[in-house]
Amino acid sequence: MLLITCPWCGPRDETEYHYGGQAHVPHPEAPSDLTDEQWAAYVFFRDNPKGPFAERWMHATGCRRWFNVLRDTATHEVLTTYRLDEPRPGGTR
Amino acid sequence: MADTGITALRSSPLAHLADRMRAAAVTGARGVTLRELPFLHMVNVRVDPSSAAAGRIETALGAPLPRRCGDTTASGPRTVLWLGPDEWLVLSRSDEAAASREALGQDPGSVVDVSANRTTLELSGPSARQVLEKGCPLDLHPRSFGPGRAVSTTVGPVAVLLWQTDDAPTYRLLPRSSFADYLGRWIVDAMSEFGGPEVL
Numbered sequence: 001m002l003l004i005t006c007p008w009c010g011p012r013d014e015t016e017y018h019y020g021g022q023a024h025v026p027h028p029e030a031p032s033d034l035t036d037e038q039w040a041a042y043v044f045f046r047d048n049p050k051g052p053f054a055e056r057w058m059h060a061t062g063c064r065r066w067f068n069v070l071r072d073t074a075t076h077e078v079l080t081t082y083r084l085d086e087p088r089p090g091g092t093r
Numbered sequence: 094m095a096d097t098g099i100t101a102l103r104s105s106p107l108a109h110l111a112d113r114m115r116a117a118a119v120t121g122a123r124g125v126t127l128r129e130l131p132f133l134h135m136v137n138v139r140v141d142p143s144s145a146a147a148g149r150i151e152t153a154l155g156a157p158l159p160r161r162c163g164d165t166t167a168s169g170p171r172t173v174l175w176l177g178p179d180e181w182l183v184l185s186r187s188d189e190a191a192a193s194r195e196a197l198g199q200d201p202g203s204v205v206d207v208s209a210n211r212t213t214l215e216l217s218g219p220s221a222r223q224v225l226e227k228g229c230p231l232d233l234h235p236r237s238f239g240p241g242r243a244v245s246t247t248v249g250p251v252a253v254l255l256w257q258t259d260d261a262p263t264y265r266l267l268p269r270s271s272f273a274d275y276l277g278r279w280i281v282d283a284m285s286e287f288g289g290p291e292v293l
Contacts (some may be wrong), residue, residue, distance in 0.1 A: 006162075008162055008177065008178050009162040009163075009244070009245075010162060012230070012231075012246070013230040015230065015247070016230070016246065016247065060252075061245055061246060061247050061252040062162075062244070062245045062246065063162065063176065063177035063178065063180075063245065064177060065177060065178065
């Protein structure tokens with residue numbers, strides 16, 4: 001069980017949250033100009049790093065806000081959490 | 094209060110369980126009671142807390158909008174519960190949505206009567222905290238949770254707004270109406286062990 005700190009509600013059990021996949025995936029500027037391969041890359045292809053990974057979570061049974069979590073995929077350690085309007089700590093990826 | 098007109102026809106989400114909840118009451122040192130508080134008025138308020146409209150709504154409510162998770166503010170029979178950074182639930186005994194809606198005016202935000210969305214269960218007595226601790230992931234110990242605190246969490250598998258009102262302790266649980274039957278039966282079952290002697 002992960003203990004995730006919601007930026008608004010504080011530490012709560014993982015069961016209160018909903019997972020939302022990789023964070024910081026920019027929506028294409030002009031989706032209609034993309035080739036099928038480029039669109040598929042945007043929709044389906046995600047990073048799969050071993051180590052720190054920025055991902056979106058939503059506090060489903062709490063404040064129902066989306067926020068970002070930096071989690072180590074190898075150890076499951078939650079490194080930090082931050083709001084959607086804050087940059088990823090320690091640079092972008 | 095004599096109900097007249099349309100209100101005489103309504104039935105609460107837990108009316109059919111009233112007898113079972115009453116029969117489940119435990120008295121004495123390990124006492125715990127459960128009952129429904131039907132038909133409380135609830136108004137969902139969403140507004141930017143730094144806006145002028147938020148100030149007008151606070152004036153209309155007679156209480157500030159709490160700014161942090163878990164905080165509540167009260168003004169007479171009215172209580173404002175924090176739901177999110179720009180979202181609150183106003184509980185009261187009478188219909189007061191109009192005043193807040195007028196205070197919001199044409200500014201961005203919303204004031205919606207959600208009275209039928211949830212019902213209210215009141216769990217009270219020396220064993221109430223132990224009953225909840227069977228299925229609530231929150232730390233309900235007095236060092237971290239006490240009267241005047243209200244948070245959204247889960248009890249059993251049901252999402253509820255959990256609000257402690259006094260030191261008895263008394264808790265109010267606000268589940269969605271459609272989950273109230275399940276939660277009521279879940280709590281009645283959780284209360285049953287306190288009717289017998291403590292097993293060590």
